[in-house]
Amino acid sequence: QSALTQPASVSGSPGQSITISCTGTSSDVGSYNHVSWYQQYPGKAPKVMIYEVNKRPSGVSNRFSGSKSGNTASLTISGLQAEDEADYYCCSFAGSSTSVFGGGTKLTVL
Amino acid sequence: QVQLVQSGGEVKKPGASVKVSCKASGYTFTTYGISWVRQAPGQGLEWMGWIDPYNANTHYAQNFQGRVTMTTDTSTSTAYMELRSLRSDDTAVYFCARASGSLGFNYWGQGTLVTVSS
Numbered sequence: 001q002s003a004l005t006q007p008a009s010v011s012g013s014p015g016q017s018i019t020i021s022c023t024g025t026s027s028d029v030g031s032y033n034h035v036s037w038y039q040q041y042p043g044k045a046p047k048v049m050i051y052e053v054n055k056r057p058s059g060v061s062n063r064f065s066g067s068k069s070g071n072t073a074s075l076t077i078s079g080l081q082a083e084d085e086a087d088y089y090c091c092s093f094a095g096s097s098t099s100v101f102g103g104g105t106k107l108t109v110l
Numbered sequence: 111q112v113q114l115v116q117s118g119g120e121v122k123k124p125g126a127s128v129k130v131s132c133k134a135s136g137y138t139f140t141t142y143g144i145s146w147v148r149q150a151p152g153q154g155l156e157w158m159g160w161i162d163p164y165n166a167n168t169h170y171a172q173n174f175q176g177r178v179t180m181t182t183d184t185s186t187s188t189a190y191m192e193l194r195s196l197r198s199d200d201t202a203v204y205f206c207a208r209a210s211g212s213l214g215f216n217y218w219g220q221g222t223l224v225t226v227s228s
Contacts, residue, residue, distance in 0.1 A: 003154070034212050098171060
């Protein structure tokens with residue numbers, strides 16, 4: 001179970017859009033639509049922002065969207081706001097009732 | 111409202127064991143699994159395993175096989191994670207999270223800092 005691959009950091013200016021990629025394999029991201037994304041502020045527990053590749057939980061801004069192509073899932077944040085500055089993690093079901101997280105991406109709002 | 115409340119921080123010596131608890135409320139405990147996720151200082155999230163409180167079935171990440179045991183007490187709606195043979199690189203914040211199938215981990219505990227130091 002190797003961690004999914006995410007860029008270590010991304011940045012964008014307020015109002016812009018950014019996309020964070022999450023690359024796995026045909027054994028995890030490529031085989032299941034159980035891909036979720038989490039936002040984490042320093043010292044806090046993660047919060048689910050996207051589940052089932054592209055679904056938003058109630059209360060999550062529609063500026064957050066998800067997609068998947070092959071072995072790569074993506075999180076897009078549009079209309080960047082200062083409050084979006086946080087760490088973001090993808091997670092995928094990996095078969096046999098196991099899950100795997102990505103290494104995390106630090107988003108900086110310039 | 112759904113809440114997961116974890117036990118307090120622990121300091122352990124190398125080679126010792128630690129047992130962290132996670133008390134659930136606000137939902138039927140046996141309806142959803144509980145996963146454990148850890149985060150070493152300055153590092154990312156690492157999925158450790160999952161337990162189904164309904165039948166006590168467990169699934170552990172390969173990295174922790176043989177060293178971790180997850181259990182539940184349905185009478186108190188509490189999940190437990192025991193990690194043995196602690197090493198310094200086990201120093202981390204340990205989170206429990208409600209595993210809601212395809213919905214992901216939609217509720218999390220506050221985290222428990224486990225420090226392993228001689």
